[in-house]
Amino acid sequence: MPKQPAIPGLGDAVKKKVTRREKFLSEMDAVVPWGRLLALIEPHYPKVGSKGGRPPMPLETMLRVYFLQSWYALSDPMAEESLYDSEAMRRFAGIELGDDRIPDETTILNFRHLLEKHQLTEKLFAEVNAYLADKGVTLRSGTLVDATIIDAPSSTKNEAKARDPEMSSTKKGNDWYFGMKAHVGVDADSGIVHSLETTTAKTHDSQVWDELLHGNETSVWADSRTLSKMGFEPRIIPAIYVKPFNKGQKNDYNDAEAIAEAALRPNLKTVSEKTQEQLDLQALHRVRSRLVSRRTAAMNQIRAFLIEQGITVRRSVAALRASLEAILSNRGDEMSLRMRRLILGLQQDWIWLDKRIDMTTSEIKEVSETEESCQRLMTIPGIGPIISTAVVAAVGTGEAYDRGRDFAAWLGLVPRQHSTGGRTILGRITKRGSRYWKREAKSLASDLLI
Numbered sequence: 001m002p003k004q005p006a007i008p009g010l011g012d013a014v015k016k017k018v019t020r021r022e023k024f025l026s027e028m029d030a031v032v033p034w035g036r037l038l039a040l041i042e043p044h045y046p047k048v049g050s051k052g053g054r055p056p057m058p059l060e061t062m063l064r065v066y067f068l069q070s071w072y073a074l075s076d077p078m079a080e081e082s083l084y085d086s087e088a089m090r091r092f093a094g095i096e097l098g099d100d101r102i103p104d105e106t107t108i109l110n111f112r113h114l115l116e117k118h119q120l121t122e123k124l125f126a127e128v129n130a131y132l133a134d135k136g137v138t139l140r141s142g143t144l145v146d147a148t149i150i151d152a153p154s155s156t157k158n159e160a161k162a163r164d165p166e167m168s169s170t171k172k173g174n175d176w177y178f179g180m181k182a183h184v185g186v187d188a189d190s191g192i193v194h195s196l197e198t199t200t201a202k203t204h205d206s207q208v209w210d211e212l213l214h215g216n217e218t219s220v221w222a223d224s225r226t227l228s229k230m231g232f233e234p235r236i237i238p239a240i241y242v243k244p245f246n247k248g249q250k251n252d253y254n255d256a257e258a259i260a261e262a263a264l265r266p267n268l269k270t271v272s273e274k275t276q277e278q279l280d281l282q283a284l285h286r287v288r289s290r291l292v293s294r295r296t297a298a299m300n301q302i303r304a305f306l307i308e309q310g311i312t313v314r315r316s317v318a319a320l321r322a323s324l325e326a327i328l329s330n331r332g333d334e335m336s337l338r339m340r341r342l343i344l345g346l347q348q349d350w351i352w353l354d355k356r357i358d359m360t361t362s363e364i365k366e367v368s369e370t371e372e373s374c375q376r377l378m379t380i381p382g383i384g385p386i387i388s389t390a391v392v393a394a395v396g397t398g399e400a401y402d403r404g405r406d407f408a409a410w411l412g413l414v415p416r417q418h419s420t421g422g423r424t425i426l427g428r429i430t431k432r433g434s435r436y437w438k439r440e441a442k443s444l445a446s447d448l449l450i
Contacts, residue, residue, distance in 0.1 A: 019088065021086070021088050021089075022088045024071075025088055025089070025091075025092040028067070028071075028092075029092060032067070032128070033127070033128065033131040034060065034063070036127050036131060037063060037124055037127060037128075038059055038060060038063065040120060040123050040124060040127060041059060041063065041114075041115070041120055041124075042059060044114060044118045044120065045059050045114070057101065057103050057107060057111075058094070060094065061093050061094050061095060061100075061103070062103065062107075062108075062111045064092055064093040064094065065079060065083070065093050065103060065108060065111075066108075066111060066112065066115070068082070068089055068092065068093065069108070069112075076105040076106075076108045076109045076112075077105045079105070079108050080102065080103065080104055080105045080108065083095065083102050083103070084097075084102060090102075125196060147181050147182065147183045147184065147205055147252070148181070148182050148184070148251075148252040148253070149170065149172060149177045149179055149180075149181055149201055150179045150180045150181065150182055150198075150201075151177050151178070151179045152164065152167055152178055152179035152180065153178075163178070166180065166200060167179050167180055167200060167201060168200040168201050168202045169201065169202070170201040170202045177201060178201065179201050180198055180199065180200060180201055181198070181199050181200065181201045181202075181203055182196060182197075182198050183196070183197040183198070183199065183203075183205055183208050183211075183212055184196055184212075184256070185212035185213060186256060186260065195211060195212045195213070197211045197212060234273050235270035235271065235272065235273075236270060236271040236272070236273060237259065237262055237263065237268065237270055237271075238269075238271060241262055241265075241268060241269070242255075242258050242259055242262045243258070244262075245257075245258040245259075245261040245262050246258040271400065272396065272399075272400065274393075274396070275396070277371075278392065278393050278394075278396060279393075281364075281367060281389050281390075281392060281393035282393040282394070284360060284363060284364050284367075284389075284393075285364070285386075285389070285390055285393060285436070287360055288357060288360040288361065288364070289436055291353055291356050291357045291360065292357060294349075294353055295350060295353040295354065295357065298346050298349050298350045298353065299317065299320055299350060301346055302320065302324070302343055302346050302347065302350070303315075303320060305339065305342065305343055305346075306327065306343070309334055309335045309339065310334065311327055311331060311334065311335075313327075324343075324347060328340060328343065328344070361385075361386070364385055364386060364389050365385040367385075367389055368384075368385035368388055368389050369385075371388075371389070371392060373388075373391075373392045373396075373397055374388040374389055374392055375388075377391055377392070382444045382445075383444065386440065387440050387441075387444060390436075390437065390440060394434075394437070395407070395410075410433065411433050411434070411437055411438070411441065412429070412430065412431070412432045412433020412434065412437070412438055413429065413433070413438075413441065414429070414430075415427050415428060415429055415430070416428060416429075416430045
C-alpha cells in the first residue's frame with residue numbers, strides 16, 4: 001500500500017472537493033490486484049548487490065508509475081514532471097515529496113524495458129483478467145470488438161535507415177497512417193477490456209477474431225461485414241441512437257463505449273444489414289443522381305453564357321435542346337469564336353451525360369423486371385422502375401416498419417411535432433429524410449395530379 005504522509009499540507013487539510021483524478025486513482029488503488037502483479041515482476045526486478053551500491057526504486061512505486069503512464073498517456077519525461085506537479089499522482093505512487101526519491105525519466109524508461117524484455121506486459125494483462133474473472137466481473141455473454149491505430153513516425157532517418165518491419169501503412173477515411181493496430185475485445189455489459197492483440201496497421205479484425213473472443217458470447221458487436229463472414233446475423237445501430245451516449249471528444253474508445261451503452265437499451269431499434277443486391281442498386285441510383293446533377297449544371301451554364309450574350313431561352317430541358325443548334329447556327333455572329341467553342345464543348349458534355357444516364361437507367365429497369373419486390377411496388381399507380389428500385393435498395397422488403405406511417409416518417413413526409421402538456425402541436429413538413437427520396441416522391445405526386 002502507498003505510504004501515507006505524516007503531516008498533510010495545509011492545502012490538503014482545507015480542501016473540500018475531490019477531483020476526478022483523485023477519485024479515479026482511489027478506485028484503481030482499490031481494484032488493481034497489486035500483490036499478484038508484484039509477484040510476477042519481483043523475480044526479474046534488480047536487487048541490491050553483495051557489494052552494496054545505490055538501492056533500486058521500490059518495485060511497487062515503479063509499477064504504479066507505469067500504470068499512471070498507461071492511463072494518462074505520459075511519455076517518460078512527462079511522467080517524471082507529473083510526479084513533481086501532481087499531489088494525487090505522488091500519493092497514488094506512494095511518494096512523499098522531500099522524503100522519498102522521485103524516479104527520473106531514465107529509471108522509468110529502464111523499468112518499461114524490463115517489462116518488455118521479459119514479456120511481462122502480456123502477463124500483467126492476463127493476470128488482471130484472471131483476477132476480474134475470479135470476481136465474476138468479466139467473461140459475460142457479450143463482446144464488443146473494435147480497433148485503434150497506433151500512429152508512428154514513417155521516417156527512415158534512423159540508425160538502420162529503414163522503417164520498422166512490424167509496422168505498415170493503412171487508410172482510414174481519407175487519411176493514411178503508418179504504425180500498428182490494437183485490436184480490443186470489450187465486455188459489453190461492464191465495459192472492461194478482456195482481450196487485446198497488437199498487429200501491423202493493415203491487419204483486419206477478422207484475422208485475429210479467435211484471440212479477441214473468449215468463446216462464451218451470445219452476442220458480438222463488431223463490423224457488420226466481419227460478422228457476416230463469421231456466420232452471424234448482424235444488426236446495425238443507427239448513429240442517431242448512439243450519439244446521446246457519446247461522452248467527450250470523438251475517438252475509438254468513446255465510440256466503443258457509446259455503442260456498448262446504446263446496446264443495453266431494452267427498446268433499441270436496430271437496422272438489418274443491406275444485401276449485396278441492395279448495395280448494387282443503391283450504387284446505381286447514386287451514380288445516376290450524380291450524372292443528372294452534372295447534366296443540369298452543364299445546361300444551366302450554357303443558359304447563363306447565352307444570357308450574357310443577350311440570348312434568352314425558356315427554362316426547360318426540351319426548349320434548350322431544341323433551340324441550341326439553331327442559336328449556334330443562326331446567331332453565331334452575336335458571340336465570339338471562343339464562346340462558341342466553349343458552348344459546343346458543354347453541349348458535347350451534355351450529350352455524353354445523356355448517354356451515361358440512359359445506360360444507367362436501362363440497367364435499373366432490368367433489375368426492376370427481375371426483382372419480385374419491385375414488381376409488387378409497380379402495381380401502385382405512379383410508381384415505375386426508378387422509384388420501385390430505390391425503395392428496395394433503401395428498405396428491402398420493408399419488414400422493419402410496422403405500418404405505412406412509420407415508412408412515411410422515415411421518408412420525411414411527416415409534419416414537425418412540438419407537443420407538450422397533452423397538447424398535440426404539428427408544424428409543416430421538415431427537412432428530415434433523404435432529399436433524393438423527397439424529389440422522387442414529389443415527381444410521383446405531380447404525375448398523379450396531372
